[in-house]
Amino acid sequence: xxxEVVLIEKLEKRFGxxxxxxxxxxxxxxxxxxxxxxxxxxGKTTLLRCINFLQPYDRGRVYIDGELIGYKExxxxxxxxxESTVARQRSKVGMVFQQFNLFPxxxxxxxxxxxxxxxxxxxxxxxxxxxxNWLEKVGLSDKIDSYPAELSGGQQQRVGIARAVAxxxxxxxxxxxxxxxxPELVGEVLSVxxxxxxxxxxxxxxxxxxxxxxxEVANRVVFMDEGVVLEDGPPAATLSDPKTDRLRSFLRxxxxxx
Amino acid sequence: xxxxxxxxxxxxxxxxSVTLETSAWVIAAASVSGLFTGxxxxxxxxxxxxxxxxxxxxxxxxxxxxxxFSVFYGLPAMGMQISAFVAAVLxxxxxxxxxxxxxxxxxxxxxxxxxxxxAKAIGLTFYKRLRYVIFPxxxxxxxxxxTNTAVELVKASSLLALVSIIxxxxxxxxxxxxxxxxxxxxxxxxxxxxxxxxxxxxxxARVEKRFRYSS
Numbered sequence: 001x002x003x004e005v006v007l008i009e010k011l012e013k014r015f016g017x018x019x020x021x022x023x024x025x026x027x028x029x030x031x032x033x034x035x036x037x038x039x040x041x042x043g044k045t046t047l048l049r050c051i052n053f054l055q056p057y058d059r060g061r062v063y064i065d066g067e068l069i070g071y072k073e074x075x076x077x078x079x080x081x082x083e084s085t086v087a088r089q090r091s092k093v094g095m096v097f098q099q100f101n102l103f104p105x106x107x108x109x110x111x112x113x114x115x116x117x118x119x120x121x122x123x124x125x126x127x128x129x130x131x132x133n134w135l136e137k138v139g140l141s142d143k144i145d146s147y148p149a150e151l152s153g154g155q156q157q158r159v160g161i162a163r164a165v166a167x168x169x170x171x172x173x174x175x176x177x178x179x180x181x182x183p184e185l186v187g188e189v190l191s192v193x194x195x196x197x198x199x200x201x202x203x204x205x206x207x208x209x210x211x212x213x214x215x216e217v218a219n220r221v222v223f224m225d226e227g228v229v230l231e232d233g234p235p236a237a238t239l240s241d242p243k244t245d246r247l248r249s250f251l252r253x254x255x256x257x258x
Numbered sequence: 259x260x261x262x263x264x265x266x267x268x269x270x271x272x273x274x275s276v277t278l279e280t281s282a283w284v285i286a287a288a289s290v291s292g293l294f295t296g297x298x299x300x301x302x303x304x305x306x307x308x309x310x311x312x313x314x315x316x317x318x319x320x321x322x323x324x325x326x327f328s329v330f331y332g333l334p335a336m337g338m339q340i341s342a343f344v345a346a347v348l349x350x351x352x353x354x355x356x357x358x359x360x361x362x363x364x365x366x367x368x369x370x371x372x373x374x375x376x377a378k379a380i381g382l383t384f385y386k387r388l389r390y391v392i393f394p395x396x397x398x399x400x401x402x403x404x405t406n407t408a409v410e411l412v413k414a415s416s417l418l419a420l421v422s423i424i425x426x427x428x429x430x431x432x433x434x435x436x437x438x439x440x441x442x443x444x445x446x447x448x449x450x451x452x453x454x455x456x457x458x459x460x461x462x463a464r465v466e467k468r469f470r471y472s473s
Contacts, residue, residue, distance in 0.1 A: 083383060101370075101373060119382060
């Protein structure tokens with residue numbers, strides 16, 4: 001395969017009668033930061049969830065690092081992989097959720113180290129070091145032993161980010177990670193994401209409504225509508241000079257920011 | 259009155275120990291098997307889920323006494339020779355398992371899907387997701403209804419008097435009839451049943467507190 005970290009071919013997903021993804025093609029290179037934008041119901045979140053197989057897809061292919069995710073292919077047919085294989089594949093993909101989904105019975109540090117110890121087999125002491133280090137990088141060195149309920153939304157989400165990146169995934173998926181936050185807490189989360197992109201060159205797929213983030217941090221903007229990718233290009237092109245009417249009218253409501 | 263109590267203390271004790279022993283076996287058996295049937299209700303293959311669903315609903319829809327008589331008379335009729343005690347423990351366990359299944363299913367099911375998804379996303383396998391993410395949270399929620407079930411099982415063990423097992427209730431009946439002091443001895447029995455169950459509730463509350471986290 002090529003040097004793409006993520007390769008998506010003709011991806012289709014339907015929920016009953018509703019076809020949510022209608023043939024997505026997408027290639028993501030190491031270090032790419034994609035802002036995936038589009039109206040609600042356009043399939044952005046489903047696309048992310050198919051990439052780490054939280055949502056099994058119906059047709060098409062998702063490759064990460066050249067490995068087909070969730071299925072093996074025999075004579076052109078997709079056959080589901082066993083749970084343990086899917087779990088190993090998922091460890092190559094980090095995910096940050098809109099609702100944080102931290103483990104409420106664990107401290108911030110335990111949230112971050114669970115995957116290191118139980119998935120990657122890192123020794124406890126070393127995992128704690130790595131965990132502390134990441135919590136420091138997201139600005140939470142004083143909250144290491146706090147439980148999620150003791151943290152603000154912005155702090156919880158930064159723990160969520162540390163948890164996702166600590167296991168050194170090939171890519172990190174961000175699913176509207178600032179949508180559940182109070183407006184004054186959005187900035188702290190976005191700046192952590194910006195630092196991941198700029199200082200650590202992480203490959204990131206970011207489903208977002210934060211157009212400033214798309215403009216200033218992403219190197220590609222992907223516009224989805226009704227289950228297809230309508231535009232895909234550098235923010236300077238897509239955001240300033242959209243080719244489709246759909247994107248033009250979608251961007252109209254962000255005019256004041258952009 | 260005190261004399262009467264002391265004279266019969268060893269009989270009360272013998273009855274009490276049968277009640278305690280039966281309850282302990284039944285609670286243990288129902289908890290272990292209920293854990294598995296409860297998890298099977300959630301994660302098992304469809305035929306197994308249906309089978310356990312039918313079992314749980316059937317058992318919960320039958321009066322316990324009918325269940326006890328069925329096992330007590332049914333198994334010997336089918337050629338299985340078992341002691342009255344084993345038959346009784348079996349019948350109560352079948353009953354308890356059905357209830358614990360629902361407790362386990364309800365507690366695990368009440369953990370939000372986002373927890374499973376986050377656990378999947380970091381690459382945890384099915385077993386480890388349960389072990390490290392779901393069970394610790396479900397346990398705190400399962401303990402109050404589990405304690406209820408345990409208390410019900412202790413009380414239900416008094417029905418064993420009807421198949422001639424000399425438990426606390428049956429020995430109380432015998433003493434009361436012989437001494438013609440029903441009020442005194444049933445009062446003692448009531449206090450003893452209450453003490454067992456109150457202790458269970460206290461332990462349950464303490465364990466729940468230990469596993470609870472602020473959320």
